[in-house]
Each structure stands twice: as C-alpha cells, then as structure tokens.
Amino acid sequence: MDCDGLRDDQWERIRGFVPGGTKGKRGPRTNNRLFLDALLWMARSGGRWRDLPERLGDYRAVKRRYYRWIEMGVLDEMLAVLAREADLEWLMIDSTIVRAHQHAAGARRAKGGPDAQGLGRSRGGLSTKIHAAGDALGLPLRLIGTAGQRNDITAAHDLVDGLHADALLADKGYDAGHLIEKLEKTGTEIVIPPKRDRKMQRAYDAALYKExxxxxxxxxxxxQFRRVATRYDKLLANFMGFVKLAAIAIWLK
Known part of the structure; x- marks a missing residue:
C-alpha cells in the first residue's frame, strides 16, 4: 500500500464491514474509500489535520468522523475481522516505545481519568508504549497502548486472553509465574527464556525462539507510518486509532 491510498483489491477486502456510505436521495452520503484514503495519508505522512490535501476531503469533516470512529470502536472491529485469518501455530507478544511530541502533552481532563492520556516520563522524555500480540507470520492480532514506563508484563494477560496457539514466544520480560501458570493450563508450549534469578530454570525451545x-x-x-513513529495526539485513544489503522494497512498489504 502506498501513500496514494487503497488499491481496488484492498478496498474490496474490507468494504463490507466499513460503516456509513449508505445511499440517500442524492447518492451516497459519504465516500468511505476516500475517507480511508484520507486517514491513511494522515498516518503515512504524520501531517497535521489541516495539511490534508483537498482532494481527500475537508479536513474538519475527516477529523470529526475519525473521532466518531474511535468512540464507536470501528477500527478495533476492522482489525478483529482481519485477525480471524491469523496463523495461530505460534503467538508472539512484545512491546515498543514511541516518543511523544511536546504537543501531545497538556490534554484536558477526559473520560478514563489519568490513563486517558497514556503518557509516561522517563530519561528519554514523554513516551507511550505499544503492546502487541502477533501470529506466526508476524501479523498483528491485538494492540494495547499504555504509558511508556509501564512494565511489559502488565499487558500480557490482555494480549493473550482468548487466543489459543500451539506455542507462545516472548522475551524474558514476560517470564512471570502467573503468566506461565496460565499458559500451562491451556497446554500452550512456553517459549520464554527464564530470568537468571529463577531458582528452577525452565527449559525452552531456543531454535523456535529465534522466530x-x-x-x-x-x-x-x-x-514506517510517521503518525505512529512519533505520537502527536493528546489522547491515547486517538493515537492508538492510528496505530490500529497502520496495523490494518499491514494486513491488507
């Protein structure tokens, strides 16, 4: 997928579960494909809303509809539908840090309390952490955003709940007794290197771990999506919307 928008085959793959665009007396009320192209331009370019090219629509209308989609959980549903095609021979979980732009700070109080902003301060400054679960091909299944200083293990249970794979691959940051015990009950092979301070060192498949x-x-x-590589949005939900949009684009590619 390039910056020019969705190809015909990509659009056909998702058009059935994109809300809106129903026909009125004067034709379709909204152009869903153009709207998604506008969002992808935003995600790829990292530009401001007002920088949106006119050919992709009025930036104010696109911005309002994007926020409605966030409230409705539309992007979550789209990603969930694509994730039905996942290869669950293996399940992989990990996280990555995203630096926040200075303009991402200073949000007004919002629903969700202090977690609504999802910003943490560390030596590198303000940051957000993206926790991800991926299938055997490395395609995204679930994405969770937290403040940057949050430990990886705090999101592990939410990442794996309801996903049944033959093996779970993760680094030693996920070597926690409560997670290991949970996975053992489901019969999942645990491919997590044990921490050095474990009294009983657990064996794991080192060759499979390389995957x-x-x-x-x-x-x-x-x-590679600039709106993801640097966080500009003040609210975590709005930033994670672009993260999920980028994940959808990766599925469609």
Missing amino acids: RNRIERFFNKLK
Whole structure:
C-alpha cells in the first residue's frame, strides 16, 4: 500500500464491514474509500489535520468522523475481522516505545481519568508504549497502548486472553509465574527464556525462539507510518486509532 491510498483489491477486502456510505436521495452520503484514503495519508505522512490535501476531503469533516470512529470502536472491529485469518501455530507478544511530541502533552481532563492520556516520563522524555500480540507470520492480532514506563508484563494477560496457539514466544520480560501458570493450563508450549534469578530454570525451545524476530519486524513496519513513529495526539485513544489503522494497512498489504 502506498501513500496514494487503497488499491481496488484492498478496498474490496474490507468494504463490507466499513460503516456509513449508505445511499440517500442524492447518492451516497459519504465516500468511505476516500475517507480511508484520507486517514491513511494522515498516518503515512504524520501531517497535521489541516495539511490534508483537498482532494481527500475537508479536513474538519475527516477529523470529526475519525473521532466518531474511535468512540464507536470501528477500527478495533476492522482489525478483529482481519485477525480471524491469523496463523495461530505460534503467538508472539512484545512491546515498543514511541516518543511523544511536546504537543501531545497538556490534554484536558477526559473520560478514563489519568490513563486517558497514556503518557509516561522517563530519561528519554514523554513516551507511550505499544503492546502487541502477533501470529506466526508476524501479523498483528491485538494492540494495547499504555504509558511508556509501564512494565511489559502488565499487558500480557490482555494480549493473550482468548487466543489459543500451539506455542507462545516472548522475551524474558514476560517470564512471570502467573503468566506461565496460565499458559500451562491451556497446554500452550512456553517459549520464554527464564530470568537468571529463577531458582528452577525452565527449559525452552531456543531454535523456535529465534522466530520471535517476526514481531520485531512488525514493529519496524508499524513505525514506517510517521503518525505512529512519533505520537502527536493528546489522547491515547486517538493515537492508538492510528496505530490500529497502520496495523490494518499491514494486513491488507
């Protein structure tokens, strides 16, 4: 997928579960394909809303509809539909840090309390962490955003709940007793290197563990979308909307 928008085959793959665009007396009320092209331009370019090219629509209308989609969970549903095609021979989980632009700070109070902004401060400044679960091909299944200083293990259960794979691949940051015990009950092979301070060192398939690089490659593809590589949005939900949009684009590619 390039910056010019969706190809015909990509549009045909998702058009059935894109809301809106129903016909009125004077024709379709909205052009769903043009709207998605506008969002993809925003995600790819990292530009401001007002920089949206006129050929892609009025930026104010596109912005309002994008926020409605966030509230409705439309992008979550689209990603969930695509994830039905996942190869669950293996499940991989990991996280990546995204630096926040200075304009991302200072949001007004919003529903969700302090977690609504999802910003953390560390040595590198303000940041957000994207937690991801991917299938055996490295394609995204679930994406969760938190403040940058949050530990990886805090999102692990939400990432794996309801996903049944033959094996789970993750780095030693996920070597926690409660997660290991949960996975063992489902019969999932645990491919997680044990931490050095474990009294009982657990064996794992070191050769299979090397395949975990696929989720690292997914993060590399994700950050080719400039609106994801740097966070500009003040609210976490709005930023994660672009993250999920980029994940959808990766599925369609």
